[in-house]
Amino acid sequence: MIDSLNLPAITDEMTFFSFMSLTSVLNGQTGFQISKTLLGNGSAGTRLDFPSHLTNFCSNTAYAYGYPIDIALSHTVLPFYIAFRPSNFARECVQIMSGNSVETLKFKLGLPPAHLKDIAFLKYCPVCFEEDISSLGIGYWHRAHQLPSSQVCAKHSLALEEISLRENGADKNTLMLPSRHTPSVSICHGSTINQLFAISVISKNILHHNLPNGFNPKQLQNAYLHGLNQQGFLTKRGQIRASHFMLRLEQYFAHLKDIPVYERLLRSENIPYFLKLIRKPRGYYNPVAHVLLIQFLFGTWELFNSVYLWESQFQLDLDTEPVLQAIEIDxxxxxxxxxxxxxxxxxxxxxxxxxxxxxxxRKLGKSGLVTINRRPKKLTQEILEQIEGLLDEGHQLKHIQNITSLSKATIDRVLCSHPDIKRQWETKRAERMRDAKRNELNALIEVNPEYSKSDIKMAISTAIKWLSSNDAQWLNQIYKSIPDKKVERIDHQKRQRIDWQKRDVECLSALRMLGHFELECWERLKPPIFLRRLPALSFTPRLEKLPQSKQWIFEELKRMQNLKV
Structure with missing residues (x-):
């Protein structure tokens, strides 16, 4: 079946999608049929960016087009996304593209699994298209034009034309070549052409592996710092003027915010993201952000290239003797x-x-004052065995966190996934806690044998409370050997808080001043007839507490009764 196919040559700038489209045109077959024949999968070769099943393709074509790594690095946009990553990362990506699925690759590269609303876009330069027609008789998609940061042709300084593909979300295996009759839309306007042209040139150089001596995070950081210094964004002590840098960067790219690929990166809340590229270049970041930063600091690829190459000589360790530097510590x-x-x-x-x-x-690490254990990114079998061993011994979760540098949530997941270990850990933890509390109590009694029960409770109240709840039988045995504290009680004479005798004299004086008074018709000969006629006193009279006043009132009542008779 493969022997009957007419296979075209593949040029340097041709994408693998263009090769598959051209093969489909030459043989009059659909994209699904061509992909199924060459790669063993109907959709593996119809993807716009990263094809899969490259091992099958190379073996089916007798390696006429090279090995999977040659296809991946020369005819896809993969080099653009791995330019600022370690070399072993490139091998992992090629290995994924050689397999049966590239969804993992897109996850590793930080890309969405599919285009928005399943609508794909292809870009081409009209002048490049005419040149391809003149030289080859047919146009094709150029790799450099398909980069997310390419809106202008890096060769002709013309705005690229954009063609939408699979607009209805169906026929995902459609193959297409650029054509004069296909409707297209210009993706940028004249006011931003010059800046976008510089960005496209930088993107193209990154795609073509033009980073001298490969990626080195320290070398890249020093190159960026050199650019910051030339632009006046560094202090005399080498510190970044962060606020000034972010303000200038946002103003410089303000007119690019309307372009979708830059809209998210250039939001005001995301501008600090560019500082991470300088401070921590070893991490993975969007390569478009690197392109923008290079264009902002250096303007052209040539200047950045020379600075990066210059910094490479300082990465050579020519002096094996340790250099002691005085560090100013706050x-x-x-x-x-x-x-x-x-x-x-x-x-x-x-x-x-x-x-x-x-x-x-970062400052503590540089000063050497504290050794900070970094949290492991993966829960390896070795770390898992270490956690299980510490749990078997009954250590507290906080202690395990300090030893392994793992979060409490991670240790909880290990506990929940191993019920037997959890039960054993709870038992061991209770035993360790019990032994610790017992030792604390025994040590206190040994040092202070004269202490009574109340003294012990005051000295180690937390331990006593725990033992009372969890080890009461042992605690009661210990208490039997501890004498109760003897307290000598002193009898205190009760002292009245109110001087009733003084009040009695005051009330009696007020009663004697009442003199003769007439009773109302409704009044009866009882003590209230005197009490209600008393002037305002400093207290409320209570006759049971006022014996002299009470005696005087009853004598007056008796006298009034005799007069009535």
Whole structure:
């Protein structure tokens, strides 16, 4: 079946999608049929960016077009996305493209699994298209034009034309070549052509592996710092003027915010993202961000290339003797390191001293005051065995966190996934806690044999409370040998808080001043006839507490009764 196919030659700038489209035209077959024949899968060769099943393709074509790595690095846009990654990452990506699925590759590259609304776009330069027609008789898609940061042809400085493919979301295996009769749309306007042209040139050089001596994170960082220094964004001590840098960057690219590929990167809240490219170049970042930063700091690829090449000579370790450098250490860092060693968390200390947590960790690491264990990115079998061993011994989760540098949530997941280990850990933890509390109580009794039960409770109240709840039988046995504290009680004479005798004299004086008065018709000969006629006293009279006043009132009542008779 393969022997009957007419296979075209593949040029340097031709994408693999163009090769498959040209093969489809020459043989009059659909994209699904061609892909099924050459790659063993109907959709593997119809993808616009990263084909899969490259091992099958190379073997079916007798390696006439090279090996999978040749196809991946020379006829796809993969080199653009791995330019600022380690060399072993490229091998992993090619291995994925040689297999049966590229969804994992898109995840590793930080790309969405599919185009928005299943609508794909292809770009071409009208002048390049006419040149291809003149030389080859047919036009094709150029790799450099398909880069996300290419809106202008890097050769002719013309705005690229964009063609939408698979607009209805169906027929995902459609193959297409550029044509004069296909409707297209210009993707940028004249006011941004010059800047977009410079960006396209930088993108094309990155695609063609033109980074001298390959990727080196330290070398790239030094090149960026050189560019910052030339632009006046560094202080005399080498610190980045962050606010000034972000303001200038946002203003410089303000007119590019309307272009979809730059809209998200150039939002005001995402501008600090560019600082990470300088401070931590070893991480993975969107390559478009690198393109924008290079264009902002250096303007042209040639200048950046020369600076990057110049910095490479400083990466050679020509002096094997250690160099001791005096590091200026802030007083706050010394205090933070001491408090962290005492058990305080770095996040709380960062809030107290108004540090960014990442900046604080970086400064502590450079000063050598604290050794900060980085959290493992993967839960390896070795780490899992270490966790299980610590759990078997009954250690507290906080102690396990400090040893393994793992989060509490990760350790909880290990516990929940191993019920037997969890039960054993709970038993061992209770035993370790019990032994610790017992030892604490025994040590206190040994040092202070004269202590009574109440003294012990006051000295180690937390331990006694735990033992009372979880080890009451043992605690009662210990209490039997401890005498109760003898308290000598002193009898205190009760002292009245109110001087009723003084009140009695005051009330009696007021009663004697009443004199003669007439009774109302409704009044009866009872003590209230006197009490209600008393002037305002400093207290409310209670006759049971006022014996003299009570006696005087009853004598008056008796006298009034005799007069009535």
């Amino acid at each position: 007083d706050h860092l010394i205090e933070i390191s001491q408090r962290h060693a005492a058990g305080e968390s770095l996040s709380s200390l960062a809030d107290i001293f108004e540090y960014d947590l990442g900046t604080l960790m």
